[in-house]
Amino acid sequence: MKHQTIGHNETRWDAIAKVKGEANFTDDFAIRNCLYAKILRSTIAHGRVVDYDLTEARQVPGVIKIVLPEDLPQNQYATAGHPYAMIPAKRDIEDRLMLNREIHVYGEEIAAVVAKTELAAEIAVSKIKVTYKEYPVYLTPQAAMAPDARRIHPERDNIIANTNVGFGEIDNGLAEADVIVKEEFSTGVQQHAHMEKQVAVAYRGEDQRWICISSTQIPHICRRIIGQALGLPWSQIRVKKPFIGGGFGNKQDITIEPLVVALSMLCGGRPVKINLTREESLANTRTRHxxxxxxxxxxxxxxxxxxxxxxxxxxxxxxxxxxxxxxxxxxxxxxxxxxxxxxxxxxxxxxxxxxxxxxxxxxxxxxxxxxxxxxxxxxxxxxxxxxxxxxxxxxxxxxxxxxxxxxxxxxxxxxxxxxxxxxxxxxxxxxxxxxxxxxxxxxxxxxxxxxxxxxxxxPFGLEVAGARLILIQDGSFKLMLGATEIGQGSDTTFSQMAADTLGVSYDKIIRDAITDTDIDPFDTGAYASRQTYITGFAVQKCAEKMKAKILQRAAELYDIRTEYLDIVDNNIVYAHNNQLVVSMADFAMASFYDMAHGRAIVAESSVNIHxxxxxxxxxxxxxxxxxxxxxxxxxxxxxxxxxxxxxxxxxxxxxxxxxxxxxxxxxxxxxxxxxxxxxxxxxxxxxxxxxxxxxxxxxxxxxxxxxxxxxxxxxxxxxxxxxxxxxxxxxxxxxxxxxxxxxxxxxxxxxxxxxxxxxxxxxx
Missing domain, CATH: 3.30.365.10 (Aldehyde oxidase/xanthine dehydrogenase, molybdopterin binding domain)
Incomplete structure (x- = not known):
């Protein structure tokens, strides 16, 4: 197949805005009457909070609210960005609360302060005095598996899972060998260190639902996890993802979003922002195993x-x-x-x-x-x-x-x-x-x-993706996706795919930095190197549908059988010799405003790849x-x-x-x-x-x-x-x-x- 844009070095559609500093990331949005939250983190790695002394913290000017674990819903939830599993046994382990008196790691989220300024919140957090009961600390699996080791989560064994797969007989295979290599290897705790830290802001929208703007790789999954943590119907949550300054998998976990929505709820729906420090992002989010x-x-x-x-x-x-x-x-x-x-x-x-x-x-x-x-x-x-x-x-x-x-x-x-x-x-x-x-x-x-x-x-996970194309009056197309651009360039390659299938140039595809769970089709998000492969099928199917609709409309408008028509280089042409019938721009105007046939053309797809x-x-x-x-x-x-x-x-x-x-x-x-x-x-x-x-x-x-x-x-x-x-x-x-x-x-x-x-x- 001759490709018109695939295989070519098309310029990233977001390149100029990012290079010139014009791209708006989560922390760049000006939110009126915004409050700022800071998290109090434990100074021990294993134990529990016995008591909080909030006396001095309450006296800090600008403090709106000090929130303890018992002030929030006690729904345990999972933070991993996997699709929801209909079979309970296959779901991620629900072992997290938004704030916790039980301490499992150094830096555990044990309280939060909401204040009028970020500085006031920081000062108030530093004024909270905490009394702990400490337990033994286990830094390695070997220590945590010792016979006398305490359970880190009392309701669960320290061994999360134990599996064994393979085939043949290992002992026989080793016995057949002339040489046996036996070695031990260890890898370290790497951190993602993305440029943009975890940041989210939440508030109650005009329709009384809860809006969360977040730097997340998984907007649709983020909505679901917020709903689960707060005990809300998922429809009551709307997640918006702007430009993202990197994620590398760390933002495939939901770290601060449920908490920031909960804090807004406690503040009457007023906007609340959590913006982690670099030290918090490195130490208190996620790591490589x-x-x-x-x-x-x-x-x-x-x-x-x-x-x-x-x-x-x-x-x-x-x-x-x-x-x-x-x-x-x-x-x-x-x-x-x-x-x-x-x-x-x-x-x-x-x-x-x-x-x-x-x-x-x-x-x-x-x-x-x-x-x-x-x-x-x-x-x-x-x-x-x-x-x-x-x-x-x-x-x-x-x-x-x-x-x-x-x-x-x-x-x-x-x-x-x-x-x-x-x-x-x-x-x-x-x-x-x-x-x-x-x-x-x-x-x-x-x-x-x-x-x-x-x-x-x-075959181990669900692979669903969606795409939508809308024809615009000048012959361009708006491409709408639930897949997530996190800096890797996926939006650019999707635009190339759509353009290639439609028969138009790359510049005729319009994308948007915002992914919005209310507007964009369902897609599980950016992970597993899945997007150009899985979402690529959704884009392809959607573009094929759009092309078929365009050619059907053109057949009506110009009285030419659909099988005789094609789209090449932004023109509708005769398929057998590429002779011009009408430019896409002129067709689009006629398609919208023709008295007999005028109506918008929209195509949508959702795929489940097996x-x-x-x-x-x-x-x-x-x-x-x-x-x-x-x-x-x-x-x-x-x-x-x-x-x-x-x-x-x-x-x-x-x-x-x-x-x-x-x-x-x-x-x-x-x-x-x-x-x-x-x-x-x-x-x-x-x-x-x-x-x-x-x-x-x-x-x-x-x-x-x-x-x-x-x-x-x-x-x-x-x-x-x-x-x-x-x-x-x-x-x-x-x-x-x-x-x-x-x-x-x-x-x-x-x-x-x-x-x-x-x-x-x-x-x-």
């Missing part, structure tokens, strides 16, 4: 994998949030990559007393790929095989029916990615050159790692390790992606660069740290080490582009994929440089130095 892996990999001397065995222990933190969905996810994606007759993936997810872990870009796959790809590299080393050749020998073929997910892996081009990267990265030369840097302080190495990823959540496409790719990394200090310098890094047809190459490149930077940070520097008492120690942008442009090389990338047979426009996922494999590629490069396997990330200099010293690379 820290996960421990025990891996056993059996291989024959000829390179054949006989067994893959994973024991997984996921640190959930103080609340369930997305829970076991992350730790339990990895088995099918291991199986997607590597062929083995014996696979076991046993996972536990455990409550602890650190910040609740939730969705973060990659949704558990960066963790499992770190362990898997490090073990794969180590197995190749033990066999004396090149790690790329070892992978190529064991990858799943295109068309493999994944027995763990029931996804047919059509168009799965991992081998092409590895081969392209080997050549484009000049891997063999760099590997040979690294042999010249195996002594002295500065040592170099090269590493590679692969990944696989889905294009949505089916299939998935697996994307894949790999990372190549070259590092220099200063063995005297443990400092790792990333010299070069390249990602190669199979994401089907690329809708907008420039936006795709931006996604890859941003994802690679986040993946590099996951492997090298980022991680929240806690005191033994559970207090966050580095929840600020000085001590939480996000790499800057000065710390990163110029990233390289390549796409193995082909039409996926199941994608709406031949496309597959891309948004989360780029950060799934940089960390293990870097780890493997460090091992190649130093000969030392360091299996716990981030690979901060102190950790690397200590590992090298223990291995004897650094002498006393």
């Amino acid at each position: 820290a996960i421990d892996y025990q891996v056993a990999l059996g291989v024959k001397q000829d390179g054949h994998i006989t067994a893959i065995d994973f024991d997984v222990l996921s640190n959930q933190g103080g609340y369930a949030s997305h829970g076991h969905a992350i730790g339990g996810k990895g088995g099918s994606f291991i199986n997607a990559l590597y062929a083995s007759d014996n696979l076991r993936y046993a996972a536990k997810t455990v409550y602890t007393n650190i910040a609740a872990a939730g969705a973060m870009r990659g949704y558990g796959i960066p963790q499992v790929m770190y362990a898997l790809e490090a073990a794969i590299a180590d197995a190749a080393d033990k066999l004396g095989m090149d790690p790329i050749d070892f992978r190529l020998q064991n990858t799943r073929p295109e068309g493999y029916l994944n027995s763990l997910s029931q996804v047919q892996q059509f168009n799965f081009k991992i081998n092409d990615c590895l081969k392209r990267g080997r050549e484009a990265f000049d891997y063999d030369r760099k590997l040979a050159d690294s042999q010249n840097y195996k002594t002295g302080d500065k040592r170099r190495g090269v590493g590679v790692a692969s990944f696989s990823y889905g294009s949505g959540t089916y 299939h998935n496409s697996y994307a894949c790719g790999c990372t190549f990394a070259e590092v220099e390790v200063d063995v005297a200090t443990g400092q790792i310098t990333l010299l070069s890094c390249m990602n190669v992606h199979d994401s089907g047809k690329i809708i907008n190459p420039l936006l795709a490149s931006g996604q890859v660069e941003g994802g690679m930077a986040m993946g590099v940070a996951f492997g090298l520097s980022e991680g929240l740290r806690y005191s033994p008492e559970g207090k966050p120690l580095n929840n600020n942008l000085l001590d939480y080490k996000i790499p800057t442009t000065m710390d990163l090389p110029d990233f390289e990338m390549a796409f193995i582009e082909s039409e996926d047979p199941l994608g709406p426009y031949g496309n597959k996922s891309l948004g989360e994929n780029p950060l799934c494999s940089p960390a293990p590629a870097i780890r493997n490069a460090v091992k190649n440089a130093t000969g030392v396997a360091i299996n716990q990330i981030p690979l901060a200099p102190q950790k690397v130095f200590e590992a090298l010293k223990q291995a004897g690379v650094i002498e006393e």
Whole structure:
């Protein structure tokens, strides 16, 4: 099919407003008579509030209301941004209250102050005196699973879930192996650190319903969770999402929205705003799960994998949030990559007393790929095989029916990615050159790692999306979506899709920064790299309906059979030779105002997608390790992606660069740290080490582009994929440089130095 806009670098429709500072984010809206709320947070990680002394806080000028847990509805609710499950057993765990006397994490929301100014609210919060009863603090799953450990949630076991999936016989597979790799791996607590913090404002609207303006990835789900927390019919809540300054999964959880609506209710419907500080956003929202892996990999001397065995222990933190969905996810994606007759993936997810872990870009796959790809590299080393050749020998073929997910892996081009990267990265030369840097302080190495990823959540999750198109009198179209633009460029690609299907130019599609649950069609939101794939089907179907309606109207207006007509380049033409019948602009005017046939043309779709496409790719990394200090310098890094047809190459490149930077940070520097008492120690942008442009090389990338047979426009996922494999590629490069396997990330200099010293690379 000849595409008119798909595959082209159309300019983001929101680019100019954002670059010029004209884009309005949640905190930019001028709300009359707005009050400001601040949250009182616990200074212990586990225990309960025995008493509050509000005497001094009440005397602060400007204080309107001090709210304690018992002043609010006591409906326990789940915060994870998943579609509602009709089967109760499949719903997210409801373990959260808006404010709580029971303390599960340091920084628990235990009270709130509403005041006329933000400063007054801050001062009043600082004046509240709290008496606590303290309990033992458990920072790790191992501590929380100890026989004498107290239940963090009294009504629930500390082990949230315990699952075991796979096939074959692991013991037999390991017995067949000539070489067995047995290792332990650990990943850290990464935080999203999006530029725009969590912010929301709520008030009673003119129709007496409750309006919440929020920086959320999931407006329709947000409405439902607010309703559940407050015990209100969902129709009484209206959520509006303006421009968003990043989310990366953190805003796929509902953190402050129920509370801000509840506070407005207590203030007679007057607007109330909560705007978290950077320190709160880093410490008291959601994180990436820290996960421990025990891996056993059996291989024959000829390179054949006989067994893959994973024991997984996921640190959930103080609340369930997305829970076991992350730790339990990895088995099918291991199986997607590597062929083995014996696979076991046993996972536990455990409550602890650190910040609740939730969705973060990659949704558990960066963790499992770190362990898997490090073990794969180590197995190749033990066999004396090149790690790329070892992978190529064991990858799943295109068309493999994944027995763990029931996804047919059509168009799965991992081998092409590895081969392209080997050549484009000049891997063999760099590997040979690294042999010249195996002594002295500065040592170099090269590493590679692969990944696989889905294009949505089916068959495990609901995949519903909707779209609406309205013809405007000048021949343009308003595209209305419940899908959420959070900075990734989805609105631009959706506009390209609509334009391509309609036969008009990209500039004829009009989008809106606001997503409004009262106006926009139902869509579950921005997560799981689902949008261009799942919502793409909704846009395609809606545009096809609109085109059919236009051609039917044109047939009426111009007395030409519909099958003879088409739309090309903003004109209605004869289908057989593209001869002009009428311009879209003239048609639109006639369609609206013709005495006999004039009426508006609107098309709408809602889809429920029951299939998935697996994307894949790999990372190549070259590092220099200063063995005297443990400092790792990333010299070069390249990602190669199979994401089907690329809708907008420039936006795709931006996604890859941003994802690679986040993946590099996951492997090298980022991680929240806690005191033994559970207090966050580095929840600020000085001590939480996000790499800057000065710390990163110029990233390289390549796409193995082909039409996926199941994608709406031949496309597959891309948004989360780029950060799934940089960390293990870097780890493997460090091992190649130093000969030392360091299996716990981030690979901060102190950790690397200590590992090298223990291995004897650094002498006393």
